[in-house]
Amino acid sequence: MKLYDGGKVPNARRVRMYLAEKGITVDTVPVDVGAKEHLSQAFLKKNPAGRVPVLELDDGTIITESVAICRYFEALHPTPALFGTTPLEQAMVVMWLRKAEFEFYLPVAYAFRHLHPAMADFEEQVSEWGEANRPRALAGMATLNARLSHVPYLAGDHFSIADIIAFITVxxxxxxxxxxPDAMTYLKDWYARVAARPSAGA
Amino acid sequence: MKLYDGGKVPNARRVRMYLAEKGITVDTVPVDVGAKEHLSQAFLKKNPAGRVPVLELDDGTIITESVAICRYFEALHPTPALFGTTPLEQAMVVMWLRKAEFEFYLPVAYAFRHLHPAMADFEEQVSEWGEANRPRALAGMATLNARLSHVPYLAGDHFSIADIIAFITVxxxxxxxxxxPDAMTYLKDWYARVAARPSAGA
Incomplete structure (x- = not known):
């Protein structure tokens, strides 16, 4: 199989950090997003949505979506579990993965895409929408900070894919x-702990 | 356990349709979203995010997020599988669940929330963002229509949670x-097939 990677794009980094946590090595093909290689004819044949990362299996099957790629490896290599073990842990991972994505990652991504001058080339920017997402991103951080005031990791006792998504969003x-914000000490402490994991550099 | 249900809210309907497919019965407490019961003090104690549905376990543990609630029941009752069985099927379910949510449900929800007069009371509306999402919703439908031109269900051969999410979005x-659009015949045929399932009325 081959992983078409997208460098510093957050969704590409999610998969690299996940694989590093699992100790899995995959043949990787770099995709230069800065040079719009993800929008080239050749890449659009792999993923018509024009997004990285993409996993191509040996029979040509294409898996897109960072979390779907991680879920594929999780089913092949269940331990260490990064999607939870018991039914409740599995539910908590999905719950916090979704809260990290919808309440934190999406507002941050919208603020970036709709306000940053460098994105004007990739996005029809709606600056009012970008501004509306700045307080939403802060509210999302407050939710994570409150959660981390009484558990070490977002899904509870164990590090999971939910932490990977939130960490890369920070x-x-x-x-x-x-x-x-400096006042969000639980979120800052958690960030420092996750940043100390070898996978954080992946 | 108790399911705090939100009537016609799409995310509440996802869980009801999922449970109907699985043949699982859960004690249900109605939450009147029209009367803003989901924003009441009592409900915000259950879910500070003020959103339905919410699953409360007998020990008081709260699970929010429609897909996390379904994932909890899936771990408890694996068959019939609505999150896939083999590693590739599991990945395809997550991939198409995410494409249904990010490329179809979100644009439709944004168009509704930011353009419909009835939502002005619930949302700081950015009409330019609402308008920008109308073509995105159509592009999402085109992606689903293309997928359904060669497989019977979004994840492949089997009906899954991805179909539930896309069906309720339609x-x-x-x-x-x-x-x-009338030209999207594969999407229309799939919709008619899913609408004929008893769970569609849940």
Whole structure:
């Protein structure tokens, strides 16, 4: 199989960090998003949506969507579990994965895409929508901070894919011209702990 | 356990349709979203995000997020599988669940929330964003229509949670003042087949 990777694109980094946590090595093909290689004819044949990452299996089957690619590897290599083990843990991982995506990642991504000058080339920018998402991103961080005041990781006792998504979103705050407020000490402590994991550099 | 249900809200209907497909019965507490019961003090104690549905376990544990609630029941009752069986099927379900949500449900929801007069009371409306999402909703439908030209269900051979999410989004087109174009015959045929399932009335 081959992983078409997208460098610093958050969704591409999710898969790399997940694979590093699992100790899985996959042949990787770099896709230069800055040079719009993800919008080339050759790449659009792999993924008509023009998005990275893409996993191509040996029979040519294409899996897109970062979390779907991780779920595929999770089914093949169940341990260490990054999608939970018991029914309740599995539900908590999906619940916090979704809250991290819908309440934190999406507002940050919208603020970046609709306000950053460099994105004008990729997106029909609606600046009013970008601005509306700045307070939403802060509200999302407040939700994560409150959760992390009484559990070590978003889904509870164990590190999971939900932490990977939220952690990479924190690193995405800077290009979106946002930051974790100093008062959110639980979120800051959790970030430092996750940043210390070897997978954080993947 | 108790399911706090939200009537015609799409995310509440997802869980009801899922449970009907699985043949699972759960004690249900109605939440009147029209009367803003989901924003009441009592409900915000269950889910500070003020959203339905919510599953409360007997020990008081709260699970929110429609797909997380379904995932909990899937782990408890694996058959009939609505999240796939083999690793590839599981990945395809998550891939198409996400494409149905991000490329179809979200654009439809944004068009509804940011353009419909009845939503002005619930949302700071950005009409330019609502309008920008009308063509995105159509593009999402085109993606589903193309997929359904060669497989019977979104994830492949088997009906799954991805079909539930897309089906309920089609029913959400009307309040968003959108419709499936007549030319999208594969999507229309699939809709008719899913609508004929007893769970569609749940």
């Amino acid at each position: 690193d995405f705050l800077k290009p979106a011209k946002l930051a974790v | 029913d959400f087109l009307k309040p968003a003042k959108l419709a499936v």
